[in-house]
Structure formats: structure tokens, C-alpha cells
Amino acid sequence: MLSVVKEVERKVTKIGNSLGVTFPQEVLEHLGVYQGDEVSFHLENGYVSIKKKVNIKLPKGIDQEFLDQMNDMINEYDKTFKGLVDR
Numbered sequence: 001m002l003s004v005v006k007e008v009e010r011k012v013t014k015i016g017n018s019l020g021v022t023f024p025q026e027v028l029e030h031l032g033v034y035q036g037d038e039v040s041f042h043l044e045n046g047y048v049s050i051k052k053k054v055n056i057k058l059p060k061g062i063d064q065e066f067l068d069q070m071n072d073m074i075n076e077y078d079k080t081f082k083g084l085v086d087r
Contacts (some may be wrong), residue, residue, distance in 0.1 A: 010021045031052055033039055038053035058064070074081070 008024055008027055010023070012019050014020075028034065031039070031050065033052050035087055039050050040053045042049045042051075058067070
């Protein structure tokens with residue numbers, strides 16, 4: 001199957017107190033993203049990749065607030081955790 005590469009350009013514009021870029025419908029359809037969906041951005045070496053955020057079904061008894069608190073703790077103590085690996 002032949003891969004088709006297409007470039008789309010947009011101008012950065014002011015949206016309220018922020019800057020933003022609008023996406024053409026064909027780009028959103030290519031990503032499978034529709035109004036109300038969330039997307040994630042991966043930034044590396046001057047490039048940005050965008051993909052539809054995958055919603056994960058949480059196990060019974062675990063809610064998003066718990067996961068957010070765990071994520072905050074991991075980020076806060078990241079250096080400590082990494083230091084424990086070398087012990």
C-alpha cells in the first residue's frame with residue numbers, strides 16, 4: 001500500500017489571552033479526533049506529535065483523583081526514586 005504524505009499549513013493566531021492553531025477537518029479525521037475529545041502532545045527535539053488521548057477504564061475502587069495524586073507524588077519525588085535505584 002502506498003503512503004500519501006500531505007502537508008497542511010496554518011497560522012498561529014490569538015485566541016483570548018493565548019496563542020493557538022486551528023486544525024482542518026481532514027487533519028482531525030485523520031487522527032480520529034472529534035469535538036470534545038482530548039489529545040496528547042509529545043515534544044522531542046523541536047518536533048511535536050499529536051494523538052488522540054486514550055481513555056483507560058480504571059479498576060474498581062481506583063478513581064482519577066487517586067491517579068492524579070499518585071502522579072503528583074511520583075513527579076515530586078522523581079529524583080529520590082531514581083536515587084534509590086543506585087543503592
